[in-house]
Amino acid sequence: MTEAFDAVDVIVTKRDGGRLNDEQIDWVVDAYTRGAVADEQMSSLAMAILQRGMDRTEIMRWTKAMIATGERLDFSGLSRPTADKHSTGGVGDKITLPLAPLVAACGVAVPQLSGRGLGHTGGTLDKLESIPGWRASLSNEEMYAQLEEVGAVICAAGSGLAPADKKLYALRDVTGTVECIPLIASSIMSKKIAEGTGVLVLDVKVGSGAFMKDLDMARELAATLVDLGTDAGVVTSALLTDMSTPLGRGIGNGLEVTESIEVLAGGGPADVVELTVVLAREMLAGAGVTDVDPAEALRDGRAMDVWRRMIEAQGGDADAPMPVAPHTEEVRADSDGVITRMDALGVGVAAWRLGAGRARKEDPVQASAGVFLHKTIGETVRKGDLIMTLNTESPGRIGRAQVALAEACDGEGAVEIAARGAERGPVVMDRIGTAT
Ligand code: URA
Secondary structure, three states: OOOOOOHHHHHHHHHOOOOOOHHHHHHHHHHHHHOOOOHHHHHHHHHHHHHHOOOHHHHHHHHHHHHHOOOOOOOOOOOOOEEEEEEOOOOOOOOHHHHHHHHHHOOOEEEEEEOOOEOOEOOHHHHHOOOOOOOOOOOHHHHHHHHHHOOEEEEEOOOOOOHHHHHHHHHHHOOOOOOOHHHHHHHHHHHHHHHOOOEEEEEEEEOOOOOEOOHHHHHHHHHHHHHHHHHOOOEEEEEEEEOOOOOOOEEOHHHHHHHHHHHHOOOOOHHHHHHHHHHHHHHHHHOOOOOOOHHHHHHOOHHHHHHHHHHHHOOOOOOOOOOOOOEEEEEEOOOOEEEEEEOHHHHHHHHHHHHHOOOOOOOOOOOOOEEEEOOOOOOEEOOOOEEEEEEEOOHHHHHHHHHHHHHOOOOOOOEEEEOOOOOOOOOEEEEEEOOO
16 A cells, blocks of 8 residues: 655654644554554654644644544434543542442433553542452443443443554553643543543543643643534533542542442542532533532432442442452551641552552552551641551552652652641632533
8 A cells, every 4th residue: 555645754744843734644643553654653753742742733633533543432312411521540539430320310321431540540440340240341232221221331441442542542651752732632532532422521630649740731731622522512621620639538449439339328538529529510511401419419329329220230249348458557647737748649659559550551450459548638647646558468569558658759758747737728620611
């Protein structure tokens, strides 16, 4: 086959600060997916994009080209509107678990195609796989039927959606080209637009435990994501939310399922409940449902009913107790005072090293591993009080988790106790988009 362009010309155009035209973008994304552009050429182009950037029309076209490499789902035949949420990833971020059944309980269907964790941020599928029998892989037909009957489905994204992104994301991961707004935005939105949701709410995390460490970068990413969704006809909005402190108290797969069930039972930590309800309102409003209060659906058990049906529809035992870690280690306060820092990255890396996350895609994760926070930011402690419990199935991992906690924040440590101090800042820091 004669190729329409030469990959080197495309790389050089971007390397020298030029803009790529539509035909070049369509070709390079398609040719890379079919193997006609080599990994080393695409990694060079990704680095040029990271350094030179892309304008809005280039990002739009790149996203469309990635969508065109795969299938598109269509939920327009369902009897209710659809809304989805995507988080850019954080520590203790289990919000999808209570959120999907909550929004479904309020009358809007939630097709939530999720991924597995890599690095210190956990993956929704890994969390749900702590439930005995639960199955992540569904066919498109099973997914559609469950959306119609139960209203919510959380499952693995099939290999048919934006295959260009699968290949490119794996390449970026090993070539230092992940932290690039045009590439992150097109990666996320190609999958979400191909998924076919009518409404999309983005939870863009900001802080030490997030991709985006500072608010300005997070705002730029959020605005780019919202533009891409809106241009593709998806009602899109974004919340910028705090990820300097872990969300809730349980960080690790089974611990996060337990905490999600507490939220669905009308309890749970205040920050997890707040973010779940705010995101639910945003999704419902995008779908035009403004007369149902999601907080009420949490309190009266309607969301819990949908959760049970959603888990059982995928083979899970909704009554099974979560596995308990055979090895634990306590972390206690070394002075009296108030906790002024509970660093999300430090705690996330500790949970990961305990076995909650994976270093390579093919690694297994431990259902019971992770960190439980008995105390968190803004809470008073006395010397000797229990602050956190480290949980693992492999005792040899405890030492490295302790090192992660001690070395966090440039060696200052993940936890700081001071004589007086900070309240937790607001969970929702800003909102971008038109859906209200
Ligand atoms: N999540 C994605 O799906 N893609 C990125 O590039 C970053 C986060």
